[in-house]
Amino acid sequence: MYIQEIKKKKDFQKLFKEVKMEFKETELPGVGKKFSVITSKGDKIAVVVHLSGKKELFYFEADDYDEPVCDIEMNDEEAKQLGSILMGTYFQPVQEEAKQLLLKNLIIEWVKVDENSPLKDKSIKEADIRRKSGATIISIIRGENTITNPLPDEIIREGDVLIVVGNKEQIRKFMQEFNVISK
Helix, strand or coil, rough: HHHHHHHHHHHHHHHHHHHCCCEEEEEECEEEEEEEECCCCCCCCEEECCCCEEEEEEEEEEEEECCCEEEECCCHHHHHHHHHHHHHHCCCCCCCCCCCCCCCEEEEEEEEEECCCCCCCCCCHHHHHHHCCCCCCEEEEEEEEEEEEECCCCCCCCCCCEEEEEHHHHHHHHHHHHHCCCC
């Protein structure tokens, strides 16, 4: 498990280097962890995740990394909603034709579950999605509600829009295995 976490962290850091961003993770003993990102334009964003679950977001201008221009405190639900917005799972601009995001080999696909779907009325775990395709459901849009990072026991319902992430081959396998089409 520990080796997998190290690999995930290295893959994550490699992704930031590929998109010309600096990423740093820092342990804050007795407090939690700090994640710092310096964008390609030089702006710095820091997120502190406290052991209590509280999250703080700090923004620094490119010429001053010592004093934040602003800081925002968020509870867990607010932080998840912001993350969902930034990932594009909450809102996707209409002008995007295919509704998929390509970032090197990462694809995010929006899939609607219809009445004939083999996923309908099954939990994510029961459908065995990851083993069968390698893809992962990162969010479910159900009517006006968005379920970010759904648990394996979450039941997939007719009309749900699944936000699925994987590489091109994993998404192809997902679409084929579960007989679904893009939204």
